[in-house]
Amino acid sequence: xxxxxxxxxxxxxxxxxxxxxxxxxxxxxxxxxxxxxxxxxxxxxxxxxxxxxxxxxxxxxxxxxxxxxxxxxxxxxxxxxxxxxxxxxxxxxxxxxxxxxxxxxxxxxxxxxxxxxxxxxxxxxxxxxxxxxxxxxxxxxxxxxxxxxxxxxxxxxxxxxxxxxxxxxxxxxxxxxxxxxxxxxxxxxxxxxxxxxxxxxxxxxxxxxxxxxxxxxxxxxxxxxxxxxxxxxxxxxxxxxxxxxxxxxxxxxxxxxxxxxxxxxxxxxxxxxxxxxxxxxxxxxxxxxxxxxxxxxxxxxxxxxxxxxxxxxxxxxxxxxxxxxxxxxxxxxxxxxxxxxxxxxxxxxxxxxxxxxxxxxxxxxxxxxxxxxxxxxxxxxxxxxxxxxxxxxxxxxxxxxxxxxxxxxxxxxxxxxxxxxxxxxxxxxxxxxxxxxxxxxxxxxxxxxxxxxxxxxxxxxxxxxxxxxxxxxxxxxxxxxxxxxxxxxxxxxxxxxxxxxxxxxxxxxxxxxxxxxxxxxxxxxxxxxxxxxxxxxxxxxxxxxxxxxxxxxxxxxxxxxxxxxxxxxxxxxxxxxxxxxxxxxxxxxxxxxxxxxxxxxxxxxxxxxxxxxxxxxxxxxxxxxxxxxxxxxxxxxxxxx
Amino acid sequence: xxxxxxxxxxxxxxxxxxxxxxxxxxxxxxxxxxxxxxxxxxxxxxxxxxxxxxxxxxxxxxxxxxxxxxxxxxxxxxxxxxxxxxxxxxxxxxxxxxxxxxxxxxxxxxxxxxxxxxxxxxxxxxxxxxxxxxxxxxxxxxxxxxxxxxxxxxxxxxxxxxxxxxxxxxxxxxxxxxxxxxxxxxxxxxxxxxxxxxxxxxxxx
Numbered sequence: 001x002x003x004x005x006x007x008x009x010x011x012x013x014x015x016x017x018x019x020x021x022x023x024x025x026x027x028x029x030x031x032x033x034x035x036x037x038x039x040x041x042x043x044x045x046x047x048x049x050x051x052x053x054x055x056x057x058x059x060x061x062x063x064x065x066x067x068x069x070x071x072x073x074x075x076x077x078x079x080x081x082x083x084x085x086x087x088x089x090x091x092x093x094x095x096x097x098x099x100x101x102x103x104x105x106x107x108x109x110x111x112x113x114x115x116x117x118x119x120x121x122x123x124x125x126x127x128x129x130x131x132x133x134x135x136x137x138x139x140x141x142x143x144x145x146x147x148x149x150x151x152x153x154x155x156x157x158x159x160x161x162x163x164x165x166x167x168x169x170x171x172x173x174x175x176x177x178x179x180x181x182x183x184x185x186x187x188x189x190x191x192x193x194x195x196x197x198x199x200x201x202x203x204x205x206x207x208x209x210x211x212x213x214x215x216x217x218x219x220x221x222x223x224x225x226x227x228x229x230x231x232x233x234x235x236x237x238x239x240x241x242x243x244x245x246x247x248x249x250x251x252x253x254x255x256x257x258x259x260x261x262x263x264x265x266x267x268x269x270x271x272x273x274x275x276x277x278x279x280x281x282x283x284x285x286x287x288x289x290x291x292x293x294x295x296x297x298x299x300x301x302x303x304x305x306x307x308x309x310x311x312x313x314x315x316x317x318x319x320x321x322x323x324x325x326x327x328x329x330x331x332x333x334x335x336x337x338x339x340x341x342x343x344x345x346x347x348x349x350x351x352x353x354x355x356x357x358x359x360x361x362x363x364x365x366x367x368x369x370x371x372x373x374x375x376x377x378x379x380x381x382x383x384x385x386x387x388x389x390x391x392x393x394x395x396x397x398x399x400x401x402x403x404x405x406x407x408x409x410x411x412x413x414x415x416x417x418x419x420x421x422x423x424x425x426x427x428x429x430x431x432x433x434x435x436x437x438x439x440x441x442x443x444x445x446x447x448x449x450x451x452x453x454x455x456x457x458x459x460x461x462x463x464x465x466x467x468x469x470x471x472x473x474x475x476x477x478x479x480x481x482x483x484x485x486x487x488x489x490x491x492x493x494x495x496x497x498x499x500x501x502x503x504x505x506x507x508x509x510x511x512x513x514x515x516x517x518x519x520x521x522x523x524x525x526x527x528x529x530x531x532x533x534x535x536x537x538x539x540x541x542x543x544x545x546x547x548x549x550x551x552x553x554x555x556x557x558x559x560x561x562x563x564x565x566x567x568x569x570x571x572x573x574x575x576x577x578x579x580x581x582x583x584x585x586x587x588x589x590x591x592x593x594x595x596x597x598x599x600x601x602x603x604x605x606x607x608x609x610x611x612x613x614x615x616x617x618x619x620x621x622x623x624x625x626x627x628x629x630x631x632x633x634x635x636x637x638x639x640x641x
Numbered sequence: 642x643x644x645x646x647x648x649x650x651x652x653x654x655x656x657x658x659x660x661x662x663x664x665x666x667x668x669x670x671x672x673x674x675x676x677x678x679x680x681x682x683x684x685x686x687x688x689x690x691x692x693x694x695x696x697x698x699x700x701x702x703x704x705x706x707x708x709x710x711x712x713x714x715x716x717x718x719x720x721x722x723x724x725x726x727x728x729x730x731x732x733x734x735x736x737x738x739x740x741x742x743x744x745x746x747x748x749x750x751x752x753x754x755x756x757x758x759x760x761x762x763x764x765x766x767x768x769x770x771x772x773x774x775x776x777x778x779x780x781x782x783x784x785x786x787x788x789x790x791x792x793x794x795x796x797x798x799x800x801x802x803x804x805x806x807x808x809x810x811x812x813x814x815x816x817x818x819x820x821x822x823x824x825x826x827x828x829x830x831x832x833x834x835x836x837x838x839x840x841x842x843x844x845x846x
Contacts, residue, residue: 124668125665196668227676231680249770256695261687527643528643556646557647558647573663580655625798630802
C-alpha cells in the first residue's frame with residue numbers, strides 16, 4: 001500500500017497570507033460561473049440566502065391569502081367568496097406560514113449565520129444542505145400549484161381526522177397537504193442534522209460550549225427539537241395517506257382506529273413547533289440587544305438554561321391543545337401545570353433582555369426597535385396563553401377568535417418581529433450594504449401599530465363568541481366594527497411589509513456601503529468582510545471569550561495550517577473546542593438536485609398509487625449512489641496513517 | 642475593513658480522519674438514529690394506543706401472527722452481528738483485506754435474510770385493511786423492512802467501493818466503521834418490534 005504524504009501541500013500561514021491567500025482560497029472554494037454554479041453550489045451562504053428569499057416569497061403568499069380572508073370578513077354576510085374558497089385560504093395561510101415560512105426561514109438564518117458565528121468555512125454535510133433546499137422548494141411549489149388549480153387543501157393546517165379522512169374529504173386535496181408535510185419534514189430534518197454536527201464539531205478553537213453565541217445555542221436546541229418532534233407529524237401524515245390510499249384504519253373509529261390518535265401525533269409535533277420558531281428568534285433578540293446595548297447579555301448561563309428548559313418542557317404540553325376533547329382529571333391538572341411552567345423560562349429571558357438594556361447604553365436603531373416591539377407583543381400573547389392553560393377558560397374560548405389573537409401575538413410578536421429586526425441587523429453582512437434607517441423606521445411603526453389594530457380586537461371578538469374558520473357572520477352579532485377594524489389593521493401591516501421589501505431592494509442597490517462590522521458587534525461573523533468570501537475566513541479564528549471582537553479590538557487571533565488547494569475544515573472537540581481533525585468539505589455537485597428530483601417524483605406519484613413507493617425507490621437509490629460515489633481519484637493526502 | 646491577524650498556532654499536523662465521535666460522519670449517523678428511533682418509538686406508541694381501545698389483542702376473530710419466519714429472521718439478524726463486529730474492528734485497524742471479507746459476509750447474510758423477511762408478511766394472519774390492529778402491525782413491519790433494506794443497500798455500495806481505487810482513502814474505513822454501527826441500530830430496533838408483532842399478542846390473548 002502506498003503511503004502518501006501531505007507535508008508539501010500548500011497551506012495558509014506566514015508564507016501564504018493576505019491577497020495571495022484570498023486568491024488561492026477563492027479558487028478552491030469558488031463555484032462554477034453562471035447557472036451551473038448556482039445549481040451545484042454547496043456554499044452555506046448561497047443556499048441560506050436562497051432559503052431566506054424563498055421563505056419570504058411564501059410569507060408574501062401567506063400574507064396575501066390572509067388579506068383575502070380579511071376582505072371577506074370586513075363586512076357581515078359578505079358573498080365575495082365561497083365557503084370552499086375560504087376553507088382553502090385558511091388552510092393555505094396556516095400551512096404556508098408554519099411549514100413553508102416560519103420553520104424554514106429560522107433554519108435558513110441558521111444555515112447562513114451559524115458557520116460564520118462559530119468560525120468555520122462551511123456547514124457540515126453541505127450537499128445534504130443543497131438537497132434540503134430543493135426538497136423544500138418542491139413541496140412548496142406543489143401545494144401552491146394545487147391551490148391555483150383549485151385543488152388546494154381545505155381541512156385546516158392541522159387536518160384533523162375524521163374531517164381529513166377518506167370519508168369526509170374525498171379527492172386529493174388532503175393527500176397533497178400530507179405529502180407537502182413529507183417534503184418539508186425531509187428538508188427540516190436534514191438541516192437539523194447538519195446544524196447539530198456543525199455546532200458540536202466545527203466550532204473555532206477555544207469556543208467552548210460556555211462561550212457559544214446565544215443564537216447558536218438556540219439553533220442547537222431547536223435542531224434537537226426538530227429531530228424529536230418532526231418524526232411525529234411525518235408518521236401522522238404517512239398514516240393518514242395510508243388510510244386514504246390503501247385502506248388502513250388508523251383513524252377510522254368504525255374499525256377500531258381512533259381520530260384522537262391524529263391529534264396526539266400532530267400536537268406532539270405541533271406544540272414543540274411553536275418553540276422551534278420561537279427559540280431561534282430569542283437568539284436574534286439576544287444578539288441585537290447585546291450589540292445595541294453595548295454590553296454582554298445579562299446572565300448568560302440563565303439564558304442558556306432557559307433555552308434548554310424551554311426545549312424540554314415543550315414536549316410536555318401538547319395535550320393542552322386537546323382540552324376540549326375530554327380528558328381524565330389528572331390529565332387536565334398535569335397539562336395545565338406544564339403549560340404554566342413553560343412560561344417561566346420565557347419570562348427569565350425577558351427579564352435578562354430588559355436587564356441588558358437597563359444596564360447598557362441602548363441605541364434605538366431599527367433592529368432594537370423590533371426587539372422592544374417583540375417584548376411588548378410577546379408578553380401580551382404570553383399572558384393570554386397562561387390564561388388558556390386554565391381548563392375552564394380554555395373551554396370557553398376554544399375555537400374562537402380569542403385563540404386567533406393569542407397565537408398571532410405569540411408567533412408574530414415572538415418570531416416575526418425578531419426576524420425583521422434580525423434581517424435589518426444582518427442585512428449588511430448578507431449584502432455589504434446598510435438598510436435605509438428612515439424607511440426602516442417607517443416600516444417598523446406601520447407594522448407595530450397595524451399589527452395591534454388588526455389583532456387586538458380579535459380578543460374581544462373571541463370573548464363575544466365569534467368562532468374561528470367561519471367564512472362569514474350575521475349582521476346582528478355586534479362583531480361588525482371590530483372586524484372592519486381588524487381588516488384595516490391587516491392592510492396597514494401589508495403596506496408596511498411593502499415598505500420593508502422596497503427598502504431591502506433599494507438598499508441592496510444603493511444602500512450605504514457597510515464595513516466588516518458596521519454595528520460594532522462582538523460576534524465572529526463580524527470579523528470577516530461583508531459579504532463574506534466563499535471560504536468565510538482566510539484563517540481559522542481563535543476565541544477566548546463570549547464577545548471576541550470586543551475583547552480583541554486590535555487583532556484577531558487565528559490558527560494556520562489548513563490546506564488551501566482542497567476544501568478543508570477544522571473539527572474540534574465537542575465540549576472544549578480543542579483542534580482535532582482536518583476534514584474535507586464536499587465539492588459542488590448537481591447530484592443533490594438529481595436526488596431531490598427523483599424523490600419529488602416518488603412523493604408526488606405516491607399520492608396516486610402506492611406502487612410509486614416501490615418503483616420510485618430505484619431512481620432515488622441510483623441518485624444517492626451517484627451522490628456518494630467518490631468523483632476524484634485519491635489525492636495526495638488520503639493517507640492510511 | 643477586517644482586523645489584522647495574529648498567528649496563534651498551526652493545524653497542519655492534525656490527522657485527516659478519525660473514528661467514533663471525533664468524526665463528523667458519526668455525528669450525522671447518530672442524529673439519524675435519533676430521527677429513526679423517534680419514528681419507531683412513536684409507531685410503537687401508536688401500537689399501544691390502539692391496543693388500549695381493544696377488548697382482546699389481537700381483536701377477535703384474528704389469531705396472533707405465526708412466529709416462525711420472524712424468528713428465523715431474528716436469529717440470522719443477531720448472528721450477523723458477529724461478522725459485523727469483525728468488520729468494524731478490521732475497519733478500525735485499517736485492515737482492508739479483513740474488512741472486505743467480513744463486509745461481504747454481512748451482505749451475504751442480508752441476502753439470505755431477505756427470504757424469511759418476505760415470508761413474514763404472509764405470517765401476520767391479518768391484512769392491513771382488516772382493522773386498526775392489522776394496520777399497525779403491517780406498519781411496524783414495513784418500517785423495519787425499509788430500515789433493513791436501506792442498510793443492506795448501503796453495505797453493498799460500500800463493499801463495492803472497497804474493491805475500487807477509492808479503498809485506499811482512510812475515510813473509507815471511517816465509513817465502514819460507521820456503517821457497522823448503523824447495522825447495530827437496525828437489529829436493536831428490531832428486537833422490540835419483533836416482540837410486539839409476534840409475542841405480545843400471544844402473551845395477552
